[in-house]
Amino acid sequence: MSFLSVKNLTLRLRDNRAPLLRDVSLEVSAGEVHGLVGESGAGKSMIGKAVLGILPRAVEIAGGEIWLDGVDLLTLPPAARRKRVGGLAALIPQDPLTALNPSRRIGPQITDRLVDILGWKRTEAEARALDLLGEVQINDPARVMRQYPHELSGGMRQRILIASAFAAEPKLIVADEPTTALDVTVQKQILRLIAGMQARHGTALLFVTHDLGVVSKVCQSLSVLYAGRILEQSTVRDFFAAPTHPYSAALLGATPKYTDPEGSLTPVPEAIIARLRAEIAAYDEAHHG
Amino acid sequence: MFWQKLIARIGTTAVTLIGVAVIVFVVIRVVPGNPVAMMLPPGATEADVARLTALYGLDKSIPAQFLIWVQGVLQGDFGTSITTRQPVLDLVLGRLPATLELSIMALVMAVIIGGIAALTGTRLRGTKAEGAIDVANGMALSVPDFLWGLALILLFGVLVPVFHISGRVTPSLDLPFTTGFYLFESLFRLRFDLWADIVSHMLMPALALAIPLAAIIGQLLKQSLKETMHLDYVTLSRTKGYGENHVITREALPNAILPTLTLVGVQFTFLIGGTVIVERLFSYEGLGNMAIDAVINRDLPLIQGIVILFAVIFTAVNLVVDLLYTVLNPRLRHG
Amino acid sequence: MADLTDGRGAVKRRIGTRLWLAGGWLTLLLLAAVFAPLVAPQDPLAQDLFLTRLPPFWEEGAEAGYWLGTDSLGRDVLSRIIYGARLALVVALVAGSITCLIGSALGLMAGFLRGWVDLVISRLIDIWMAFPPVLFSILLIAVIGPGLHSIILAIVIIDWTRFARVVRAEAMAQGAMDYVASAQVAGRGRIGTMLREILPNVLPTIVVLLTLEMGIAVIVEAILSFVNLSISTDDPTWGGMIAEGRASVYQAWWVLVFPLITLFLTVLAFSQLGEGLKDRFDPVLR
Numbered sequence A: 001m002s003f004l005s006v007k008n009l010t011l012r013l014r015d016n017r018a019p020l021l022r023d024v025s026l027e028v029s030a031g032e033v034h035g036l037v038g039e040s041g042a043g044k045s046m047i048g049k050a051v052l053g054i055l056p057r058a059v060e061i062a063g064g065e066i067w068l069d070g071v072d073l074l075t076l077p078p079a080a081r082r083k084r085v086g087g088l089a090a091l092i093p094q095d096p097l098t099a100l101n102p103s104r105r106i107g108p109q110i111t112d113r114l115v116d117i118l119g120w121k122r123t124e125a126e127a128r129a130l131d132l133l134g135e136v137q138i139n140d141p142a143r144v145m146r147q148y149p150h151e152l153s154g155g156m157r158q159r160i161l162i163a164s165a166f167a168a169e170p171k172l173i174v175a176d177e178p179t180t181a182l183d184v185t186v187q188k189q190i191l192r193l194i195a196g197m198q199a200r201h202g203t204a205l206l207f208v209t210h211d212l213g214v215v216s217k218v219c220q221s222l223s224v225l226y227a228g229r230i231l232e233q234s235t236v237r238d239f240f241a242a243p244t245h246p247y248s249a250a251l252l253g254a255t256p257k258y259t260d261p262e263g264s265l266t267p268v269p270e271a272i273i274a275r276l277r278a279e280i281a282a283y284d285e286a287h288h289g
Numbered sequence B: 001m002f003w004q005k006l007i008a009r010i011g012t013t014a015v016t017l018i019g020v021a022v023i024v025f026v027v028i029r030v031v032p033g034n035p036v037a038m039m040l041p042p043g044a045t046e047a048d049v050a051r052l053t054a055l056y057g058l059d060k061s062i063p064a065q066f067l068i069w070v071q072g073v074l075q076g077d078f079g080t081s082i083t084t085r086q087p088v089l090d091l092v093l094g095r096l097p098a099t100l101e102l103s104i105m106a107l108v109m110a111v112i113i114g115g116i117a118a119l120t121g122t123r124l125r126g127t128k129a130e131g132a133i134d135v136a137n138g139m140a141l142s143v144p145d146f147l148w149g150l151a152l153i154l155l156f157g158v159l160v161p162v163f164h165i166s167g168r169v170t171p172s173l174d175l176p177f178t179t180g181f182y183l184f185e186s187l188f189r190l191r192f193d194l195w196a197d198i199v200s201h202m203l204m205p206a207l208a209l210a211i212p213l214a215a216i217i218g219q220l221l222k223q224s225l226k227e228t229m230h231l232d233y234v235t236l237s238r239t240k241g242y243g244e245n246h247v248i249t250r251e252a253l254p255n256a257i258l259p260t261l262t263l264v265g266v267q268f269t270f271l272i273g274g275t276v277i278v279e280r281l282f283s284y285e286g287l288g289n290m291a292i293d294a295v296i297n298r299d300l301p302l303i304q305g306i307v308i309l310f311a312v313i314f315t316a317v318n319l320v321v322d323l324l325y326t327v328l329n330p331r332l333r334h335g
Numbered sequence C: 001m002a003d004l005t006d007g008r009g010a011v012k013r014r015i016g017t018r019l020w021l022a023g024g025w026l027t028l029l030l031l032a033a034v035f036a037p038l039v040a041p042q043d044p045l046a047q048d049l050f051l052t053r054l055p056p057f058w059e060e061g062a063e064a065g066y067w068l069g070t071d072s073l074g075r076d077v078l079s080r081i082i083y084g085a086r087l088a089l090v091v092a093l094v095a096g097s098i099t100c101l102i103g104s105a106l107g108l109m110a111g112f113l114r115g116w117v118d119l120v121i122s123r124l125i126d127i128w129m130a131f132p133p134v135l136f137s138i139l140l141i142a143v144i145g146p147g148l149h150s151i152i153l154a155i156v157i158i159d160w161t162r163f164a165r166v167v168r169a170e171a172m173a174q175g176a177m178d179y180v181a182s183a184q185v186a187g188r189g190r191i192g193t194m195l196r197e198i199l200p201n202v203l204p205t206i207v208v209l210l211t212l213e214m215g216i217a218v219i220v221e222a223i224l225s226f227v228n229l230s231i232s233t234d235d236p237t238w239g240g241m242i243a244e245g246r247a248s249v250y251q252a253w254w255v256l257v258f259p260l261i262t263l264f265l266t267v268l269a270f271s272q273l274g275e276g277l278k279d280r281f282d283p284v285l286r
């Protein structure tokens, strides 16, 4: 069985029951990198948040299963679930500027999980943090550990967040557009860093992005999302050779080069969008009624 | 940068204090009726009045009086009280500890009550309990200390008489104190019997002062906690396996406190200002109570001294809060 | 889904009831004050040494016609509360409005004109903030002598900073916005811009502050009569009744309780009115 297996996950808004994810299923095996692509608002981040148990309060799980390392997380009581996710998975967030606590030093922010949740000795945790900061190519890690976030650049902070994500040797990392908040020159370095770390540590990666070019480089498999529905799921090789869904084909056809630096998805023909909308409406009709 | 800021702040503080001194000085010298005439026995002659007026320097022009007064102040002489004929400084410093103890106790209570309200409200956000906390906060905020004091007198002084509602300490008790800080000194001397008596006297006036401030703290802190709870680093700490309580107290709270702190500084000076009437209400022997007596008795030097002392305390509190903000904010500390 | 209400609607409804309750109480008070001679069951000044400290109507020993009991001089508590509302409301309306006018004008000038005007006004605000307000008001009354005019004057002198501080900050924020710049480009003068462009945008805040200030004025009046510095000692005032009630709280609790409840409700009503208006004016909730 896959390491992460999401089955028929349906999310909706608590107050008006508008669906955000519709019957989403996906599998990520150990060590695999799976890309989640789709336009803004498609629900990519919601999948990652559901797995990590950090859905916004306004959103509720209406159905489905989330199996992580052989256990359905949704059947666990909250405390047990937190502990399990905290030990097995980690998040590389989108915006490194807001993802570090401004009033705490860097060191404890990397080691806290190891000490508080996993019961490491503080000295071991600190040694581990130093190692990892070296691995993400930070000079003078010992000094950085004593600094506050505002003293560091965006690229530095993202490196720290990556080190922090890998600190507990998680089996799965959710990376939610980990480079969009950085400037273009830094983006490439960070991307290479994540790919390298992933390969060395053998971590499975759920990689959320707008950028098909990045997917083609980093991922082994991918899911294309539209309005909370998965339109297509395949290996990267098959997908780029011959996408099955017209929407994906349009996306791909419209992308002149895989390495489009802006990474944005280019317009999809009206006709295809109209057909998708109708499909979604029909789905909602059938499942809501 | 820090020192520059400090010096600039001390400069404006000095200007403010001089302004306060000038205003008090002018205002109380417009008092109709000669305060000296009132303190003499009915049979006193014009000459007696004139002699005493000259003794207190009240026959000179207002600017001249001001200069004399400033000269004295610089030498630590705030003049002599007209009613008790004791040095103003002694009188004022004698009462200061009582008011300080009361204000600090009220501040501590406000921080505890307001903090608990904010944390509970955040923990239970979205539930009916949060709504109830908000409503209670709103009520506590709109009713001033004077009315809370009266309500507490009725509730815990009359209806369920569990606390003292008058004075600072039971008069029949023997007090071994050498300082005016009864609350602290009784603890220090391990006289827990006295301590309990003093606390029982202070609790109601302190609570009356604390309630509005607690409400402000509760509201501000909860609001800034709520904003903080949406930030990415809070979410990130959830993915690490931490529970709600840890996330609120360890990740959100330290960052939510700062914006609250600046506002609490000003509010604390309001609290200290409130001691004037609350001390009166509870016949608590502090500065405020003495101030009202001084006004009623037209004791000009004493009024002057008390108002200046209050102004010094107010500006000092604001100064300390400003500096505290700088020290607590890592962004400014290493900026 | 018709049965599921929007959260925002619920908030608005709650504000509605709050506004109604607050407005209702204040209207009642206003009517009682205006028609005091008609509605008061007794003469508020009439002393009767045979009817001292009568309890309220539901207690043993009460007298008909003295619904809320009498004080130690045999004066009817209810009638004194009704007559006391006259002074309280006059002070609230007059002192509140004058304070509002002066404080807002100074705040507006400081916040929009900036420069030395702002420097002077801000310094004054700083100095004012260093005075304990209650002590300051007591001092002022002692100096200018008791009486209605003195109370109003004292409140104005002490509280103008409440308006000035907030309006200054608001005017400053508004002054930085683009619409102000375009008005000036269009050829409007400084004063014209201040009155035509800034003032209307600051007005909601001023109105809210005004209602809050009215509540504060009522309290200040009560505090001054409590320390016996309000108007003549005979005239019924809530604060004066409270002072007397505080002194005899063990013998006749009702002399303290009823004026206190009245004061509580009035202060609460003014502030709820202010809060309600604030929410009404808040574009997010509107």
Ligand SMILES: Nc1ncnc2c1ncn2[C@@H]1O[C@H](COP(=O)(O)OP(=O)(O)OP(=O)(O)O)[C@@H](O)[C@H]1O
Pocket (backbone or CB within 6 Å): A013, A020, A038, A039, A040, A041, A042, A043, A044, A045, A046, A047, A056, A057, A058, A059
């Ligand atoms: N806190 C929230 N409360 C309610 N709805 C939300 C919330 N956050 C997101 N949504 C809605 O959920 C849907 C999916 O959002 P999601 O963040 O997963 O999109 P995304 O695919 O990650 O988009 P992007 O590329 O912009 O990050 C969107 O329609 C969005 O409006």
Ligand SMILES: [Mg+2]
Pocket (backbone or CB within 6 Å): A044, A045, A046, A176
């Ligand atoms: Mg997203």
